[in-house]
Amino acid sequence: MKATGIVVEYNPFHNGHLHHAAKAKELSGADVVVAVMSGQFLQRGEPAFADKWTRTEMALSAGVDVVIELPYAFATAQASEFARGAIHLLDAAGCASFCFGSEQGEIEPFLNSLELLNTKREQYDTIIHDRVQTGISYPKALNDAYLSLKNSSSRYADLTKPNNILGYHYIEAAHAVNRAMAPLTIQRIGAGYHDPLEPGVAIASATGIRNAFFEGEELGELAPYLPTSSIRLLERVHAEQQGFVDWQRFYPMLRFTILREGPKALARFAEVTEGIENLIHESAKRSETFDVFIARVKSKRFTRTRIQRMLTHIFTGYTQQEAQAVKQPEYIRLLGMTHNGRRYLNERKKAIPLPVISRAADLTGSMGQLDIRASTLYLQAIGADSLKKEYTTPPIYLGDSSDK
Template identity: 40%
Template sequence: MRTVGLIVEYNPFHNGHFYHLQQSVKITQSDAVVAVMSGNFLQRGEPALTDKWTRAEMALAGGCDLVIELPVAYSTQAAEWFAYGAVKLLDATGVVDTLCFGSESGEIDTLVRVAKAMASETPDFRQMLDDALSQGQSYPAAYSSAVRRYMADLGDPEAAEFALEQPNNTLGLHYLLALERLRSPIVPYTIKREKAGYSQTTITDTQIASATAIRKVLTGDGTLLDIKPFVPLTTYTLLEREFTGRPEPMGWQHYEKALFHRLVSTPAAELALLHEITEGLEHRIKHALPKLTELRFDVLLESLKTKRYTRTKLQRALLSALLGHQKQAFTRERLQNGVQYIRVLGFNDKGRKLLGRMRKEAKLPVLLSAADASEPYPYLALDVQATSVYELERPGASARTLYRDYYEKPIMRSTT
């Protein structure tokens, strides 16, 4: 059974995702789809608008056959480690033959050349990166700039001019870097992203809108009915089920009190021990707090932003504060070795057959719940903790829902 792997967030699953899934199956000539999906907290340092099991259900309804979870230790990281964790999981399944990702360019050959050249970061490249950072650039901008200089020095002007600063191109490069570094046999493909950009906040098409734009409608003055043209009916029905009796989707506004409690009660020296809080950001946070006009997340974020501290960087730092993620848990060595299990969130009949193969061929243990773990995986403990924090602010929270990772069975969707 030829199987394509997808790396996704599905926040929520929309028509653009459906197009990507269909095209991925077509160009890879695959029979099945395995999706690695972020859990309750996402790469840009945000809570998902609804929980990971509901989004897994959307994925299965949209055409995925097996959904596995990207641990929070990777799902909330910058591109390098987000990509590494996801690619290592796909490789570890033992059943995935290809990887297909969306990109602004839709062109794989240049990205592959860059990945092969960059798989082992040389001292020359590190110096170029340090030079760009010393000019006050954010890390993503500095990394893109350094790659351009490095590829130009290697005599590849086409690669030197490649638009790496575009978010999906950047992620694509890091997927390819992970494949190279893991020496994975998975074959990469890419599809050009159409009609809606990754961070596009406005809707300009009649059927395709970015997840960002859809969330903006849902958290603004819009209603669920307003997004109906841009999502499959199954997604719409699941969101309707989730939002019944709730005024709005989950978002940072639900975690403001918990975040501010953590920030005001934690000394600056202890904040400095948190992941993503670097270069004196702990002092900037402490100085900003007494001057806030309102105790709101977006007001705090605006007060902290600089050219160096982008919105996404700050959101990830504040999420580390909310979740209590310590630097010591996220060293390079720990992240390289931290993918130690495959956590299943959902499957259909075809996915059940894939699971049967994985029981024999996977490089890591396959878990259907946290209770299946035969040893104390540190990053699984972080997932359980993240679910507890996420669920605490949802209506009807109870001791059982806080620890859903132990009790919740994978979503099973019959295709017959």
């Protein structure tokens, strides 16, 4: 059997994700779609709207065959590390290709961009260093350096777009890990990353869907933008945990942690740099809500995404020392599979170079223990009935009629 890989968060799984999974299989000619999915915390430094098992079931109900978890250390990292971890796992799972959605819609500009930056790496790094010294954010420095090298040529990918940026890093990682794994891209359609919901448009952004719900929309009113299976599963989790998850719900625990640790201790957590620990601590003292808190901390130099990643690491206790020890994924944590996915894994099991983990109890290393810690803290913050859920939830299996 042949597999293609996708990197996802499904926060939540909507019609755009349904289109992506179907097109990935079509373009690659694969029998199986393998998704590497972030767990309870996401790349933009946010707790997931719904837990990882709910999001896994959404995916399996709508065209994905295997869902494996991207470890916390990569899932909450900057784009290059996020991509490196995900591509490493797709390669370990035996994927012949990987497919990502992009604003570009064509693969050739990404390959040209990779060649450009590899050829002019020293010049690129120098420009980044010089731009950061002026006080701008690191992402802005990266973009300035890239624009100066490509000189407005249309041969290269537009790396000002969020999905194009991730796509470039996927290709960069695949070039380092396994050049035989073919990169594919599909045109991102419908709403942009941050766009609000638009009546009559079936493909909305996950951000727009989440914002609409938190602003008072009922789940039934979001039905045009999500598969029926996603609506059903979201209704279930909404009833079980009295709502969905955002930083506002986590803020009391986050604020307690910040105030308890104090500025000096905050500096030991991953990505907390340049003295911002003092501002974080002072803002927590003065802010009753998360929105007020984040408005006080973000700046031209420290983007909201960068700050949220710091806060995620403070919340989970992920230190600079732990981050420096991360090399590459050490296991494949299986979250779920369909009948077709199980056939593929059984066929490939002797060729997979990493241990395939189906029980949290088998996660014995520091990377696995971090995943357990992060998930347990997430469950605590949402008021889950059992903090043992991380240990007691088996991989979700959606079989066909022959399994019944």
